[in-house]
Amino acid sequence: MREVFHQSLEDVQARLxxxxxxxxxxxxxxxxxxxxxxxxxxxxxxxxDAIIDEKTVALDEMAIxxxxxxxxxxxxxxxxxxxxxxxxxxxRMGDIAEHIAQFTRLxxxxxxxxxxxxxxxxxMGELDVQLANKLTELLQTQDLxxxxxxxxxxxxxxxxxxxxxxxxxxDTWTGEATETVDATLASxxxxxxxxxxxxxxxxxxxxxxxxxxxxxxxxxxxxxYPNH
Amino acid sequence: MREVFHQSLEDVQARLxxxxxxxxxxxxxxxxxxxxxxxxxxxxxxxxDAIIDEKTVALDEMAIxxxxxxxxxxxxxxxxxxxxxxxxxxxRMGDIAEHIAQFTRLxxxxxxxxxxxxxxxxxMGELDVQLANKLTELLQTQDLxxxxxxxxxxxxxxxxxxxxxxxxxxDTWTGEATETVDATLASxxxxxxxxxxxxxxxxxxxxxxxxxxxxxxxxxxxxxYPNH
Numbered sequence: 001m002r003e004v005f006h007q008s009l010e011d012v013q014a015r016l017x018x019x020x021x022x023x024x025x026x027x028x029x030x031x032x033x034x035x036x037x038x039x040x041x042x043x044x045x046x047x048x049d050a051i052i053d054e055k056t057v058a059l060d061e062m063a064i065x066x067x068x069x070x071x072x073x074x075x076x077x078x079x080x081x082x083x084x085x086x087x088x089x090x091x092r093m094g095d096i097a098e099h100i101a102q103f104t105r106l107x108x109x110x111x112x113x114x115x116x117x118x119x120x121x122x123x124m125g126e127l128d129v130q131l132a133n134k135l136t137e138l139l140q141t142q143d144l145x146x147x148x149x150x151x152x153x154x155x156x157x158x159x160x161x162x163x164x165x166x167x168x169x170x171d172t173w174t175g176e177a178t179e180t181v182d183a184t185l186a187s188x189x190x191x192x193x194x195x196x197x198x199x200x201x202x203x204x205x206x207x208x209x210x211x212x213x214x215x216x217x218x219x220x221x222x223x224x225y226p227n228h
Numbered sequence: 229m230r231e232v233f234h235q236s237l238e239d240v241q242a243r244l245x246x247x248x249x250x251x252x253x254x255x256x257x258x259x260x261x262x263x264x265x266x267x268x269x270x271x272x273x274x275x276x277d278a279i280i281d282e283k284t285v286a287l288d289e290m291a292i293x294x295x296x297x298x299x300x301x302x303x304x305x306x307x308x309x310x311x312x313x314x315x316x317x318x319x320r321m322g323d324i325a326e327h328i329a330q331f332t333r334l335x336x337x338x339x340x341x342x343x344x345x346x347x348x349x350x351x352m353g354e355l356d357v358q359l360a361n362k363l364t365e366l367l368q369t370q371d372l373x374x375x376x377x378x379x380x381x382x383x384x385x386x387x388x389x390x391x392x393x394x395x396x397x398x399d400t401w402t403g404e405a406t407e408t409v410d411a412t413l414a415s416x417x418x419x420x421x422x423x424x425x426x427x428x429x430x431x432x433x434x435x436x437x438x439x440x441x442x443x444x445x446x447x448x449x450x451x452x453y454p455n456h
Binding site: 068081085188 | 299306397405412416
């Protein structure tokens with residue numbers, strides 16, 4: 001990615017970073033509320049998602065204006081198109097954080113983390129927060145090592161996602177249907193959040209290196225069932 | 229939406245329709261295989277998803293070329309940007325059809341539809357196929373009545389999605405953890421497929437009428453638990 005941006009491209013980049021920061025705050029609050037049963041924190045995530053949505057709309061409008069007024073070509077054009085895609089992914093990440101917060105509110109005053117999966121979900125939450133913070137920094141700096149770290153964190157989340165299924169489908173699982181459903185859905189939310197982050201990281205990588213692999217961004221994920 | 233397209237916009241529209249047709253075929257095969265346990269059909273869906281991915285990449289490249297070469301403004305610009313978003317949604321719908329097919333393959337030689345939910349999932353499958361066919365026609369004709377029909381079908385799928393949860397969380401559910409997990413994930417796939425179709429229909433509606441509500445395209449869906 002070019003180091004010297006036109007003013008408008010710098011504006012687009014700044015707004016992407018701003019939205020990524022809001023998403024990082026949202027996932028931090030959401031995963032904390034999920035682990036602790038803090039419904040007030042969950043309510044903040046739910047109401048603040050509207051701000052993420054508004055800023056995404058504003059960013060998209062800015063990108064469209066830029067296309068219309070400045071009619072960028074070549075690399076600049078790809079940056080603007082990539083920004084439109086990244087904003088859609090960031091908005092979806094905000095929605096996922098909101099879904100996690102909704103679990104907390106739904107299960108209150110009980111905790112939302114299903115029995116026997118506390119350490120797993122705590123770790124998945126930590127990784128999602130790390131991912132979101134690294135993503136914000138990547139969008140700010142284009143330091144491609146961060147893209148690599150994001151993909152490694154995603155690999156670990158995928159493994160934890162498999163472990164959730166191993167647990168709920170295993171012989172020692174004592175959870176009722178409600179906990180089975182909660183674990184299944186929640187695990188998928190944490191995993192999809194990471195997938196979106198990887199998708200954005202790949203786009204940044206592409207813009208920097210010309211290596212186009214955007215359309216493997218959502219890897220085909222076999223339902224993560226252990227062999228049985 | 230303008231009735232007379234520039235040649236390039238017509239090309240973009242034609243390719244969107246082509247991808248939508250492939251998605252409609254995919255969901256038809258996937259839901260049929262899911263209901264009947266036809267693993268050969270499932271394998272077709274899984275391998276054919278690569279074609280949907282390739283055509284999406286080609287469409288995106290065409291859209292970018294159009295932006296670079298013709299530098300459209302105003303309504304034409306919005307059409308091209310909308311096409312980029314619609315292609316991303318269509319690709320995701322293809323992935324979801326593939327996930328449903330993967331269930332079939334995973335559970336073979338048993339059927340993938342969990343006990344006691346056969347009529348529900350059969351109906352959800354029918355609705356998703358209808359949705360995909362109406363979507364293809366909508367992209368071809370811009371007949372906004374189809375957009376309305378798509379939203380109605382989505383409403384019915386949402387109700388069926390709630391009913392799946394009522395069943396697996398209710399007193400009469402005799403399914404084991406595996407079936408609970410299968411029902412939860414599969415229902416979510418059928419429901420997300422419909423959400424993406426609605427998202428595309430809203431964009432077509434916007435382009436035709438100027439009524440912009442794209443960013444409510446993925447409605448916040450409270451985990452569909454009945455009151456208990």
